[in-house]
Amino acid sequence: MIAKVRAIIQEKESNLCVAADFTKCEKVLDLAEKIGDEICMLKTHVDILEDFTPDFPKKLRALADRQNFLIFEDRKFADIGNTVSLQFGGGIYHISEWADLINAHSIVGEGIIDGLKKVNKNSALILLAQMTPEGNLFDESYALKTVAMAQENSDFVVGFIGSSDRPEVLAKIRAAAGEDFLILTPGIKLSSESDGLGQTYNTPEKAIQNGADIIIVGRGIYESADPISEAEKYRAAGWNSMRKSANE
């Protein structure tokens, strides 16, 4: 999966992942179709959709295949192995049928990876090594234990969520993980600010400088009146920062 991600990034000159945090299926599909050519991944929260039907992942999968982007279902699994097996493979959503990437909290221990792996079909796993909100309890020791857990399961885990808010820890994650894992950094906006619920933002340049392979942009694009031109701006900012960083 890492090779596939890297190939898409190079081919589309895009390390941009866009969060499509809408509550109606049609809006997600509409955004995906509009910006599909600009992104390497679309990040979904299938469980916030008020009108979800099994048709939704089918349509989204078709768009992803046609426009050559990956689907990252941001489920943040966080339960014991037996439960996450059922949440990932079953329920109403059958996430294992359509997601290229999923993520999970390492706090539960390796049983969560085993539980997801047990029902996995073609997805790869991202572990949360850091998050951006103020007052979060992620620390360096936690991040490095998460990296070790990923290394023990490199047949399934392909990367980490890492935060630009603590670049010194992110640098250690990168040093420990090497280039065999991707780092995805959320909370990206061209202008830095906060959302009043503890979420803070960083710019694409800062995130890439701090070690991100992929930048995750949410409200900066999906809440924009002109998501296509915003996506193009973020794609260019992310790609140019990556090229610059590679040449340094």
Place this chain on the structure above:
Amino acid sequence: MIAKVRAIIQEKESNLCVAADFTKCEKVLDLAEKIGDEICMLKTHVDILEDFTPDFPKKLRALADRQNFLIFEDRKFADIGNTVSLQFGGGIYHISEWADLINAHSIVGEGIIDGLKKVNKNSALILLAQMTPEGNLFDESYALKTVAMAQENSDFVVGFIGSSDRPEVLAKIRAAAGEDFLILTPGIKLSSESDGLGQTYNTPEKAIQNGADIIIVGRGIYESADPISEAEKYRAAGWNSMRKSANE
């Protein structure tokens, strides 16, 4: 909500919470009806139900009201405030409409509590201070920060998930939290064993001795051929241990 929980425990002489980890609505409702008189809470995973319809929480709510037990939706929210608002209040499940109790991971920081609170109607929140699986990354410092977060939000947070596997940490959680918060301990079986996916078990007696107010029993009851008589055994074991512990 704490007063309500304690009143139900006294009235029904039950500190038993049963997990109903079925993948069909009818099986959850059937179990709830059979053992409803023996329990103070039923723990649900609404997102593992393959045939969920909005009718399910309505029927479960009616049973809960008739048989005087609380519904604890074990969603383990673990995302930023803005996302958990949507996951709790919206989506297909509308958990905020029918759950008496929900839970969340404190790792995200206080923003997760704010996000849940923002759309809350009548639910109370349990924070995960510990979990039972092998190799988990919960430690003492994390648990005590979680207690502090609960104390800052005691208008909404009513308790913790605590584990009998690390009684020395659980004792510190109790000491820090006092009697103003409930401790719920999962992973309870009359016979101790492991499930092969990292989950370990403790007996009701051990859990209560270690500070649990409520014991959470899963496979010991819902996988039993005779859940009614098993529930009665666990109810008696939990209640007798609690009375014994109160008299010591």
